[in-house]
Amino acid sequence: MSAVPYESIRVPGESRPRLDEGLERIRRELKLPAEFPRAVVDEAEWVAEVPRLPEIDRTDLPFVTIDPPGSMDLDQALHLEERPGGYRVWYAIADVGAFVRPDSAIDREARTRGETVYLPDGRIPLHPPVLSEGAASLLPGAVRPAALWCVDLDADGRTVGADVMRALVRSRERLDYDYVQAAVDTGTADGTLRLLAEIGRLRLALERGRDGVTLPTPEREVVPDGDGYQVVVRVPLEAEAWNAQISLLTGMAAASMMLDAEIGLLRVLPPAPAEEVARVRRIASALGVPWAEEASYGDVVHDLDPKIPEQAAFLQESTVLLRGAEYVAFNGAPPSDAFHAAVAAPYAHVTAPLRRLIDRYATEICLAIAAGEPVPDEIQRIMGELPGVMAATGRRSAAAERACVDLIEASVLRERVGQTFDAVVIDVDEDRPGGQVQIADPPVVARCDGESLPLGATVRVRLTRADPATREVRFSLA
Numbered sequence: 001m002s003a004v005p006y007e008s009i010r011v012p013g014e015s016r017p018r019l020d021e022g023l024e025r026i027r028r029e030l031k032l033p034a035e036f037p038r039a040v041v042d043e044a045e046w047v048a049e050v051p052r053l054p055e056i057d058r059t060d061l062p063f064v065t066i067d068p069p070g071s072m073d074l075d076q077a078l079h080l081e082e083r084p085g086g087y088r089v090w091y092a093i094a095d096v097g098a099f100v101r102p103d104s105a106i107d108r109e110a111r112t113r114g115e116t117v118y119l120p121d122g123r124i125p126l127h128p129p130v131l132s133e134g135a136a137s138l139l140p141g142a143v144r145p146a147a148l149w150c151v152d153l154d155a156d157g158r159t160v161g162a163d164v165m166r167a168l169v170r171s172r173e174r175l176d177y178d179y180v181q182a183a184v185d186t187g188t189a190d191g192t193l194r195l196l197a198e199i200g201r202l203r204l205a206l207e208r209g210r211d212g213v214t215l216p217t218p219e220r221e222v223v224p225d226g227d228g229y230q231v232v233v234r235v236p237l238e239a240e241a242w243n244a245q246i247s248l249l250t251g252m253a254a255a256s257m258m259l260d261a262e263i264g265l266l267r268v269l270p271p272a273p274a275e276e277v278a279r280v281r282r283i284a285s286a287l288g289v290p291w292a293e294e295a296s297y298g299d300v301v302h303d304l305d306p307k308i309p310e311q312a313a314f315l316q317e318s319t320v321l322l323r324g325a326e327y328v329a330f331n332g333a334p335p336s337d338a339f340h341a342a343v344a345a346p347y348a349h350v351t352a353p354l355r356r357l358i359d360r361y362a363t364e365i366c367l368a369i370a371a372g373e374p375v376p377d378e379i380q381r382i383m384g385e386l387p388g389v390m391a392a393t394g395r396r397s398a399a400a401e402r403a404c405v406d407l408i409e410a411s412v413l414r415e416r417v418g419q420t421f422d423a424v425v426i427d428v429d430e431d432r433p434g435g436q437v438q439i440a441d442p443p444v445v446a447r448c449d450g451e452s453l454p455l456g457a458t459v460r461v462r463l464t465r466a467d468p469a470t471r472e473v474r475f476s477l478a
Contacts, residue, residue, distance in 0.1 A: 022407045022468055023121055030396055030403070033113050036128050043105045044128035048135035051098040053145055054166035061090055063171045064192055065138055066180055066243050072133035073116070073125070073354045077146070077171045078246055080195035086154040087199055091250050092146035092169040094136050096127070096353040096360045097367075102378040106131075111385075114393020116355040117400050120224060120408070125355075132354045140174045147350075147363045149250050157202030162253035164363075164370045181239040200242025203249060211298040212344035213322065214241065217306055217315050233443045235306065247351045248343060254366050255346035259338060261369045263331045265362040265383055267349050269341045272297075272321035280318045287456040289314045297321055298344070309424040312438070313456040316426040327358060327387035331380060357393075358386050406471035409444045413466035413473055420478045423461045425453045437461055437475055450477035 026032075036044075063077035079090040100106045110126055117124040125132050138144050148167040152160050175193075183189035184197045207214065218235050251267070258264025272280075277297065284291040284300065287310040291300050301318065304311040322342050327349075328335050340347040350366060353359040361383055368375045421439040425448070428435035437448040437459070448461055461475040 018468065019407065019411055020121065022411070022471070023119060023404065026119075026400060026403045026407065030400055032117060032124055032396070032400060036109060037105075040105050040109045041128050041130075044099075044130050047099045047106070048130050051095075051135065051145055053098070054095075054168060056148075056165055056167040058090075058092075058148060058167040059143055059170040061169065062192075063090070063092055063138070063169055064173045064175055065140070065171050066175045066177060066196075066239070069176045069178075071174075072129075072137060072139070074138040074171070074174070075352045075354045076247065077138045077169060078192060078196070080192045080199060082195065083152065086152065086160070087157070087195065089149070089151040089153065089199070089246060089249065091149040091151065091246060091351070092138060092167075092171075093149065093250075093351055093359075093363060094138055094354050095145040095147050095166060095363075096131070096136050097147075097364050098145040098166070099131055099136055100127070100360065102361075102376075102382050110357050111389050112393075114357050114389055115397055117397045119400065120404055126357060127354065136354060138169070138171050140171045143168055143170045147367060149253070151249060151253055153199065153202075153249075157199055157206055159249060159253055162257065164254075164257075164366050166367060177237050177239045177243070180243075181237045184239065196239070196242050196246070200238075200245045203245035204241060207245070207248075207344070208298060208302050210344040211296045213298045213301060213342045214244075215301055215315055215319070215322070216304060248347070250351055251347045251349060252343065252345050254350045254362060255338075255348040257366050257369050258348060258362070259334050259346055261365075262334060263369075263375055263380075264329075264365050265348060265358055265386060266328045266330070266335070266338055267325060267340055267347050268328050268335075268337050269322065269325040269339075269343075270337060271341045276320055280321055283317050283455065284314055287311075287314050309458060310456040312424065313426040316436070317455070327390050329384045329387055331383070356390075358390050361386060403471055406473070407468060409442075409446065410466045410468045410471050410473050412442055413444065413463060414468060417463050417466055420460055420462045421475075422458060423448070423475065424458055425455050428453050428455050439475075444473060446473035446475055448475040448477065453477070 061079045063079045065074045065077045067074055075094050077092040081088040106127060113126050116126045138146065146167055146169045147164055148169060149162065149164045151162045154160050180193055180196065183193050189197065218233050255266055258266065281291055289300065289311060301315065304315060306312045306315055328337065338346050348362050349356060349359050350362045351359065353363060361379060364379050365375050423437035423439045426436050426438050433451045434447060434449045435453045436445055438445045460478040462478040464476050465472055465474040
């Protein structure tokens with residue numbers, strides 16, 4: 001794959017004032033945090049100058065970061081090596097704990113935010129930028145404290161050993177996914193980038209073998225476009241999937257470490273109920289999506305192409321099987337539900353501490369376990385509160401993302417009410433008429449009213465409503 005297939009909705013610059021008002025309304029409605037309190041900023045500026053630096057120095061390792069262009073909050077840097085019989089993954093994670101102590105002013109504020117929220121006109125960061133985009137970020141050329149994971153893999157990519165320690169690191173380069181993909185596609189990738197593709201493909205094969213699920217669905221993102229905005233719909237690159245596998249294997253290693261020690265913070269997802277699986281199987285049959293009796297859901301989705309209307313509709317409908325993920329804290333006997341159905345293994349979030357609160361706490365737990373030390377009391381006191389914090393702030397972040405896309409779509413279509421479009425039916429309601437359709441130009445997903453919508457079929461629809469004030473777009477069968 002040499003290029004990113006994408007479509008976009010462009011909103012002209014003259015619409016900017018009205019859109020800015022709509023974005024501000026979203027902030028108010030969802031009670032998104034505003035500026036950091038002065039005490040938090042003061043503390044962040046102070047700790048940025050006096051972090052707790054580790055004794056171990058691994059600035060000899062030539063780390064690189066791989067992130068979207070322009071990113072400044074760089075959580076992860078990697079260096080990959082071959083070793084006898086397999087591979088070694090060095091994965092440096094920004095050591096936010098070197099700057100932020102539990103129950104400090106910064107930590108208390110972070111617990112009200114939970115995670116970084118991304119809006120078209122800017123970010124609402126988890127931590128003050130002096131840390132998240134400066135002193136704690138793994139920026140190229142800068143020596144930084146890190147939680148350094150060392151994960152050994154065999155020749156098939158299976159984990160055979162894992163350790164984590166505090167260490168100083170220095171990233172050499174800041175790369176983006178397009179660069180990595182192009183290097184691999186043209187055969188010019190070497191060192192870490194060559195091994196990223198090699199290990200990534202092995203890990204994807206292992207994921208499929210254990211019935212793990214990564215949905216090949218396009219992403220929708222609102223981004224600035226000159227004086228206006230656009231909604232970009234893009235299919236992720238292979239390089240993004242390879243990079244994600246490094247994060248996943250680290251999260252799996254962290255979960256195993258915490259389960260063995262009988263203390264930790266896990267990300268869990270229960271298996272889908274049998275009746276839901278049966279329903280999704282019926283949908284697959286109705287859409288002509290092949291699903292052999294002995295095949296798992298993961299087997300099916302790995303081979304689907306979201307550019308095919310029937311398969312796009314199936315992917316949309318089947319997401320019901322992946323709902324219900326949550327965090328679980330335990331201190332003692334491991335929980336009975338310590339499994340993530342999509343990962344198909346126990347799993348923990350430890351690789352994005354600049355952007356997600358719980359990763360810092362889970363990392364501190366792993367560092368203590370790996371060092372053979374007790375988990376600090378200050379971590380144990382707070383960890384039980386974190387699943388609730390992350391659930392509430394995660395809902396808020398997801399709602400903000402949906403509201404922004406809805407606002408842009410309503411704005412770009414507001415002058416086209418009454419026009420007709422070709423659309424694909426990607427979802428139908430069981431208990432009432434209607435469902436969701438996706439039109440191709442501009443690429444918009446919205447509700448459609450009508451009896452007996454044919455799931456997966458192409459239909460002609462009429463735009464009946466596009467209201468930026470309510471962020472509602474609605475169609476009916478033409």
